[in-house]
Amino acid sequence: MVVVWGMKGCGGEKGGIGGKEMIMCVKGEWVQGLEVKKGVKKMRGGKGSEGKVEVKGGGC
Numbered sequence: 001m002v003v004v005w006g007m008k009g010c011g012g013e014k015g016g017i018g019g020k021e022m023i024m025c026v027k028g029e030w031v032q033g034l035e036v037k038k039g040v041k042k043m044r045g046g047k048g049s050e051g052k053v054e055v056k057g058g059g060c
Contacts, residue, residue: 001031001039003055011045017055025054 001023006013017023023031026042034042045051 001034001036011051012053015053017053022056023053024056025052027051027053 003012003017003019003021003023005019006017023039023043025031026039029042031039031042043051043053
């Protein structure tokens with residue numbers, strides 16, 4: 001999954017995730033090849049919740 005742009009005020013922005021970065025794992029699960037809707041669902045959490053996302057730097 002490649003980040004196109006970060007949404008203002010969301011967790012990704014607060015965590016420093018920006019455009020052209022690849023999300024590799026979400027909560028310890030590999031997400032490459034996963035449908036976007038399913039990947040986004042894995043990343044979402046309630047307000048103030050925490051999660052672990054592994055990212056590969058820009059230039060994808």
